[in-house]
Amino acid sequence: xxxxxxxxxxxxxxxxxxxxxxxxxxxxxxxxxxxxxxxxxxxxxxxxxxxxxxxxxxxxxxxxxxxxxxxxxxxxxxxxxxxxxxxxxxxxxxxxxxxxxxxxxxxxxxxxxxxxxxxxxxxxxxxxxxxxxxxxxxxxxxxxxxxxxxxxxxxxxxxxxxxx
Amino acid sequence: xxxxxxxxxxxxxxxxxxxxxxxxxxxxxxxxxxxxxxxxxxxxxxxxxxxxxxxxxxxxxxxxxxxxxxxxxxxxxxxxxxxxxxxxxxxxxxxxxxxxxxxxxxxxxxxxxxxxxxxxxxxxxxxxxxxxxxxxxxxxxxxxxxxxxxxxxxxxxxxxxxxxxxxxxxxxxxxxxxxxxxxxxxxxxxxxxxxxxxxxxxxxxxxxxxxxxxxxxxxxxxxxxxxxxxxxxxxxxxxxxxxxxxxxxxxxxxxxxxxxxxxxxxxxxxxxxxxxxxxxxxxxxxxxxxxxxxxxxxxxxxxxxxxxxxxxxxxxxxxxxxxxxxxxxxxxxxxxxxxxxxxxxxxxxxxxxxxxxxxxxxxxxxxxxxxxxxxxxxxxxxxxxxxxxxxxxxxxxxxxxxxxxxxxxxxxxxxxxxxxxxxxxxxxxxxxxxxxxxxxxxxxxxxxxxxxxxxxxxxxxxxxxxxxxxxxxxxxxxxxxxxxxxxxxxxxxxxxxxxxxxxxxxxxxxxxxxxxxxxxx
Numbered sequence: 001x002x003x004x005x006x007x008x009x010x011x012x013x014x015x016x017x018x019x020x021x022x023x024x025x026x027x028x029x030x031x032x033x034x035x036x037x038x039x040x041x042x043x044x045x046x047x048x049x050x051x052x053x054x055x056x057x058x059x060x061x062x063x064x065x066x067x068x069x070x071x072x073x074x075x076x077x078x079x080x081x082x083x084x085x086x087x088x089x090x091x092x093x094x095x096x097x098x099x100x101x102x103x104x105x106x107x108x109x110x111x112x113x114x115x116x117x118x119x120x121x122x123x124x125x126x127x128x129x130x131x132x133x134x135x136x137x138x139x140x141x142x143x144x145x146x147x148x149x150x151x152x153x154x155x156x157x158x159x160x161x162x163x164x
Numbered sequence: 165x166x167x168x169x170x171x172x173x174x175x176x177x178x179x180x181x182x183x184x185x186x187x188x189x190x191x192x193x194x195x196x197x198x199x200x201x202x203x204x205x206x207x208x209x210x211x212x213x214x215x216x217x218x219x220x221x222x223x224x225x226x227x228x229x230x231x232x233x234x235x236x237x238x239x240x241x242x243x244x245x246x247x248x249x250x251x252x253x254x255x256x257x258x259x260x261x262x263x264x265x266x267x268x269x270x271x272x273x274x275x276x277x278x279x280x281x282x283x284x285x286x287x288x289x290x291x292x293x294x295x296x297x298x299x300x301x302x303x304x305x306x307x308x309x310x311x312x313x314x315x316x317x318x319x320x321x322x323x324x325x326x327x328x329x330x331x332x333x334x335x336x337x338x339x340x341x342x343x344x345x346x347x348x349x350x351x352x353x354x355x356x357x358x359x360x361x362x363x364x365x366x367x368x369x370x371x372x373x374x375x376x377x378x379x380x381x382x383x384x385x386x387x388x389x390x391x392x393x394x395x396x397x398x399x400x401x402x403x404x405x406x407x408x409x410x411x412x413x414x415x416x417x418x419x420x421x422x423x424x425x426x427x428x429x430x431x432x433x434x435x436x437x438x439x440x441x442x443x444x445x446x447x448x449x450x451x452x453x454x455x456x457x458x459x460x461x462x463x464x465x466x467x468x469x470x471x472x473x474x475x476x477x478x479x480x481x482x483x484x485x486x487x488x489x490x491x492x493x494x495x496x497x498x499x500x501x502x503x504x505x506x507x508x509x510x511x512x513x514x515x516x517x518x519x520x521x522x523x524x525x526x527x528x529x530x531x532x533x534x535x536x537x538x539x540x541x542x543x544x545x546x547x548x549x550x551x552x553x554x555x556x557x558x559x560x561x562x563x564x565x566x567x568x569x570x571x572x573x574x575x576x577x578x579x580x581x582x583x584x585x586x587x588x589x590x591x592x593x594x595x596x597x598x599x600x601x602x603x604x605x606x607x608x609x610x611x612x613x614x615x616x617x618x619x620x621x622x623x624x625x626x627x628x629x630x631x632x633x634x635x636x637x638x639x640x641x642x643x644x645x646x647x648x649x650x651x652x653x654x655x656x657x658x659x660x661x662x663x664x665x666x667x668x669x670x671x672x673x674x675x676x677x678x679x680x681x682x683x684x685x
Binding site for chain 1: 228229230231268316317318319320321322323324325326376377378379508509510511512513514515517549550551552553555556557558559560565566567570573593594595598599602603605606608609652653655656657
C-alpha cells in the first residue's frame with residue numbers, strides 16, 4: 001500500500017473507533033510512520049480496541065510538544081509498556097517538525113525543532129498485517145453513511161446519467 | 165479566474181520552456197476508436213508516459229458521478245517509458261479505476277467521458293472532409309471531460325512525496341496537470357483517427373479537455389489549510405507587487421490592452437445554461453465593455469494601482485478578472501511565486517502558551533466564526549458526509565436525513581465557537597484544558613494554524629443552509645487553470661482546461677499566450 005493509503009485508513013479507522021478528529025488525524029500519521037519503521041503492528045491492533053488509549057497517547061504527545069515549545073529543551077517521557085512506547089516514538093517521529101529521539105529502556109528523550117520541517121523519508125510501499133488491515137477497514141467503514149435513494153439523488157452533483 | 169499562477173499554466177509554461185515534444189509510442193486502436201495508446205514526454209530530465217485505454221461505453225452507463233463504474237476512457241500517467249508489459253497491466257487495471265490496484269510507477273489515475281454531441285459532430289465533419297463547426301467548439305470546448313484525476317497514493321499509485329522534488333513536478337497538482345494536458349492530446353489524436361481527417365490547428369488548439377467536478381474538492385480545501393494559504397498568499401502577493409509598480413512600459417500598456425480586449429471576446433464566447441450564472445456573466449460582459457475605457461486613459465504615475473482603484477466599486481467578478489489580467493501582464497513580478505505554492509511538510513503548529521493566549525487568538529482572527537448562532541437550525545442545517553456508495557462525498561440536511569452523527573468535521577467555525585465558549589476564565593496550560601476537553605483539540609489546531617497561515621481558512625459557516633459549495637469548487641478550479649465554468653447546481657460544475665493551449669507539437673515559449681482564449685471570428 002502507499003503511505004497515503006495507510007495514513008488515510010488510519011484516520012478513518014480511529015474516527016470509526018470514536019476518536020475525536022484532531023487525534024484521529026494524528027493517529028493516521030503515526031500509523032504510517034509506525035508501519036514504515038517496522039513498529040509492532042499488534043500494539044496498534046490493541047490500542048484500536050481501546051480508543052481512549054489513542055486519546056491519551058495524543059494528549060501525551062501534546063504535553064511533550066507544549067513543554068518543548070516553552071523550554072526549547074529536550075523533553076523526557078517514561079513508558080514501561082513496550083507496545084505503547086513504540087507508538088509514542090512513532091507519533092513523535094511522525095510530527096511534521098524536526099525531531100531527534102533517544103530511547104533507553106523505558107525512557108524516551110525527545111528534542112523538537114518546531115519551526116523546522118521533518119526530513120524523514122518515506123518508503124515506496126508499506127505492508128500491513130492482514131489482521132490489522134481487516135480491523136482498520138472494519139472501523140473505517142463505520143464512518144460511511146449508508147446509501148439511500150434520497151442521498152444518491154440529492155446528496156451530490158451530477159445526474160446518474162449524462163448524455164450531452 | 166485562472167491566472168499565470170494557475171497550475172496548468174505553470175506546467176505548460178515549463179513544457180514550452182523545455183521545447184518538449186509528445187511522442188506517440190503505442191497505438192493499437194480499432195477503426196471506431198477503441199483500444200490502447202501511449203504517449204511519452206520529457207520533463208525536467210525525466211520521461212513520463214500517458215497510457216490511454218479507450219472503451220466502447222453503452223450510453224446508459226455514461227455518468228459524471230463518482231458512483232459510475234464505467235467510462236469512455238481510462239488513463240494512467242506512468243513514470244518512465246511504458247513497455248508493452250506495463251501497458252498490458254494498466255489496460256487490465258485502469259478501466260476498474262477505484263477497484264483496481266496500482267504500482268508506485270503509476271503516478272496519476274484518471275478517466276473521461278465523451279461529450280457525445282461534440283465527438284459525433286467532429287467525427288462526422290472529418291469523415292466528409294470538412295472541419296467541425298467553430299461555434300460548436302466555442303460552446304462545448306472539449307471532446308472528452310475527465311470525471312476524476314487521482315494522485316498522491318490513491319489506490320496504490322505513487323505518493324506525491326516520491327516525485328515532489330522532480331523538476332517540473334514540484335508544484336501542486338503538477339503531475340495531475342501533465343496528465344490532463346496529455347489526455348487532451350490523446351482526445352485530439354483519437355478523433356482524427358476515427359474521423360480519418362486532420363483538424364485545422366486553429367480549431368484543434370481551441371479544443372481543450374473538460375472536467376466535471378463535484379463535492380470532493382470542498383473537503384480538500386478544508387483539509388489542506390496550508391496549501392490553501394500558500395495559493396491565496398501567492399496570488400495576493402502577485403497582485404500587491406504589480407500594484408506597487410510606479411510605471412507601465414509601452415510594451416506592458418500594449419499588452420494589457422490586447423489582453424483586456426481578448427477577455428471581452430472570451431466573455432462573449434462564454435454562455436452557460438444556468439440562468440442565474442449566465443446573468444452574472446452577461447452583466448460582467450457589459451461592465452467589462454465599459455471598463456475597457458480605463459485602459460485608454462492610464463496615468464503616468466502608478467497606472468496599475470489606478471486601474472485597481474477604478475474597479476473599487478465594480479462587482480467582485482470584474483475585480484477578479486482585472487486581478488488576473490494585471491498578474492498576467494507582469495510575469496517578472498509573479499512567476500517566482502510559483503515556488504511557494506506547495507506544502508512539502510504539512511502544518512507546523514506552534515502551541516499556545518496558555519488558554520488566555522488561545523482566547524486572544526480567537527478574538528483576533530475568528531470574529532466571523534463567533535458571529536453565528538449555531539443553535540439556529542438554518543446555521544447548522546447542512547452536514548458533510550462520505551457515502552458508503554464508492555465513498556462519494558455528499559451534503560445532507562441534518563433535520564431531514566439520517567447520518568448526521570457521522571458528519572465529516574468540516575464545521576470548523578462552529579467548533580471554534582464552541583471552543584471559545586468552553587475556555588476557562590483563568591489561564592491554564594492548553595494541555596490541561598484538552599485533558600478535560602479532547603474534542604476541542606481540532607478547533608485549537610485550526611486556531612493555531614490561522615495564527616501562522618493567514619489564508620488557511622475559508623471564512624464562512626460551511627454547515628449553514630446558505631452554504632454554496634460551488635464557490636469553493638470554483639476557487640480551487642481557478643487555481644488549476646479552469647475556464648468556462650458551467651455550474652449545473654450549487655453542488656457541481658463542468659469546466660474546460662487547456663482551451664487555447666499550444667498543441668503537442670507547438671510547445672515553444674512564444675506559444676505560451678493563452679490566458680482567456682477567444683475563438684477567432
